[in-house]
Amino acid sequence: MSAQQTPKSISSISFGLMDPEEYRDMSATKVITADTYDDDGFPIDMGLMDPRLGVIDPGLECKTCGKHSGSCNGHFGHIELAAPVIHVGFNKLIRRLLRGTCRECSRLCLDEREREEFEDRLERSEELGKDVNDVTKAAIRQARKKDRCPFCGEPQYDIKHEKPTTYYEVQDVLSSEYSQRIVAAMEPDEEAGRERTTPSELADETGIDPSRVQEIISGEFRPRQDDRRAIESALDVDLTEEDENKLMPSDIRDWFEDIPDEDVEVLGMKPARSRPEWMILTVLPVPPVTARPSITLDNGQRSEDDLTHKLVDIIRINQRFMENREAGAPQLIIEDLWELLQYHVTTFMDNEISGTPPARHRSGRPLKTLSQRLKGKEGRFRGSLSGKRVNFSARTVISPDPTLSLNEVGVPDRVAKEMTQTMNVNERNLDNARRYVANGPEAHPGANYVKRPDGRRLKVTEKNCEELAEKVEPGWEVSRHMIDGDIIIFNRQPSLHRMSIMAHEVVVMPYKTFRLNTTVCPPYNADFDGDEMNMHALQNEEARAEARVLMRVQEQILSPRFGENIIGAIQDHISGTYLLTHTNPEFNETQALDLLRATRIDELPPESGVDDDGTPYWTGRDIFSELLPDDLDLTFTSEAGDDVIIEEGQLVEGTIDDSAVGGFGGEIVDIITKEYSNTRARIFVNEIAALAMRSIMHFGFSIGIDDESVPEAAEAQITEAIDNAYDRVEELIETYERGELESLPGRTVDETLEMKIMQTLGKARDSAGDIAGDHFDDDNPAVVMAESGARGSMLNLTQMAGCVGQQAVRGERINRGYEDRTLSHFKQNDLSSDAHGFVEASYRSGLNPKEFFFHAMGGREGLVDTAVRTSKSGYLQRRLINALSELEAQYDGTVRDTSDNIVQFEFGEDGTSPVQVSSNEETPVDVEEIADSVLDAEFESESIKSEFLGERTEPTNLSEHTDDWWMAEGDD
């Protein structure tokens, strides 16, 4: 395979540590000079910009591979470090190894039995796909418990880790004041009942020569270890103090080199791939210049990448280290330089380590080093690999257009002229292709580019378009503008479910916004208060076919979330069908035709009846029935509360409202989608929307402040009802103050009082609403909307006309503010309703200042709640999606993750898709499917079956335009 080609498949990946020898082998050059370019602007040999590390300047040739910039990926170099340093990324693992292995013989401090146990557990963990780290951690913990190495008997010391890269051995050494401690312990102590110990007694007891004891006591001789122990036990004193012995990286490297391969394996590492000593760097790879390109500023000055700056620092210190060591500098200086080298190598890899000051640029900005390039939202993984900016996409504001089909989207012409589709020119589309090219890039159905069979791309311009059009031949490719009927993908963020991305057919339109049919607002959760949406033009036939068959809006009418339709009539559509069918009004011929004129119905059915003066009329229900399939039978209860009966495609009785044609489970839409087809459902929804718009315009529909006013008599009734409630609350408060209020089970008296007051006031608001409701006509627009389920509720109406009611914060009456009162307008400890946020007024009458304030308190809580809820649930959703994203339904019906672990033996335990199963509670099984399978078994072949059952032509799944033909063929 040539280096140009990308590998087609990756059979395996293995991660491990890198052998320093490997660094040297792959290195194109050793880097020894800290400078980049010489005075003439040429890269210095064996410097950081050595031409062997790759090329970034166009026109130059790579000295290693001979390729030019763009095709040469660059080559690594290396720096020989003067002294080993620790790789920060492994500081935890290094600590673990230091703690688990013997300081003398480097073997893992576990006996045979323990080793076997951990080996077993490791194997089992790997098999079960559990975290191997848990086992290795446990192994280290076990090994750390040992005081002495089980193999060589060497005592083990605790390892102290000072983040990020310093390690100490904590040892017990002889205290500097040992003689004083011995003398003090030899003195008599009355409290402890101890007698004086003479030096000779001590000598006898410990078996040390008496003269030596004298020397020890006078501090002239430091006792050896066993002597010290003997004295300690004889006198019952502690002569030691803790001392920290710093482990230099070279010590650690020597230590790790001796760890046997078998022990490394118990710790979950593969010694063939990663020896522990490789975690201590002796060679530092220098990234190719292509990974740290230098840029030339406007003034001709070169500006280097952060990584290059860091490498310069490393080389400088490295050099200084070597010079000092050769000159025989004192140990202290060497150690300082060593630490400095460690710091630079550490920050080269990660510049955001806690405890270390970040390395800074001259301007004071922290440098962006290796791990900063990878980490975080804008890092390589999340920013450049999983998500990147895409071509052939457009974004603009959306606005409604009821004349579009729900499958379509209006695309501004200036977008259509930019997003191109590739035409492969052949004999049959040659004329079209030439026409597009002849139109040039400015006129609408034009073309922007052509590609000759030899692969050369030519830009179509106003000047050359005529000329170029004649040259186009079969075999050319033309990038033509988007035209009506093209398929595109449309999306609105946040993309929370699969209906957030759907395919639409293009309708090219003037002006600057994307146009949508309003029935697709619920799946996108879109409105037109400034929402923007994204469009993606598809670039190959497979994508276009797949989008058309699987992703088109009509294929998404049923939601997999609840198995019912998510697309259907909304808001004014529902008010419209309600007005049309609720009172079943009569229309003359002109009116009836006008209502149906935006649908495919162009002939009226037989009249519903004849007027007194002989003119025929059509009822609203009969007009609605024209849109139903001819053989539909259905009964259900409507939102308005009456029974809807549909027989043979005729609406016999009932009101068509939200529960019939609405989104989120409108019965008729649901049934048509499931029993007929998605195409039929799309036609139905489109026509319902068109009919509803016509009918709402016929009747006229508006709402104003007077629509919520009630007669004075009713107003008086409402005031009375509220006054009564006030009296009852007063009574409650009096009983409470007398101490006669009986508490409800499980509550205190105060809680009981609060509850009862809330109850009373709640009832008061409801009765105010009832009184107001009684005085509204059935044709009141607010009532129509609430009854039909189009928008709003009776509660909203109550608040507008009757009384807003009790305001609450945290589910209680308002209790906050000043000491013992809510506002300074009230007496302290006032329990009355108006002092705790009961709003007596209605929105129409207007709130007084105190009421307004309480209302604002309740309103604020609602706003805060929504804000908190969206962010919380968004994060929860992100985590769930990340956790479940690798699960996949397999062809054998099981659901498995990427490592073939079974998660479900049958998708959803029943292997059915929620959109294919009936949504009926009582019969959750798809009876039709079962009937089909019984029929299949009954008949010998397809032809006999179709002869017996008759045929129903199914629509093709191609385009809006072909479906019209199918509808014309059909009989309904």
Place this chain on the structure above:
Amino acid sequence: MVDVSQHELVPDHSIVDEDVLDDVLEEYNIKKTDLPKIKRTDPATPDEAEVGDVIKIVRNSRTTDQAVVYRLVVS
């Protein structure tokens, strides 16, 4: 002590025989370790089940009457 296996909401858990198990593993073309897991200490695992055994769980289902699931007992 309450025996949860007798509770109406706890489906039937039974140990799968060695030869039946082979058929199951072959049907799904998997190793034993690819099965979902259940803890030995889980109150619903039968008392006689040991680590490495496979448990068959038969649940009642609204849509398919019975849904069968296998789980590997782990420590």
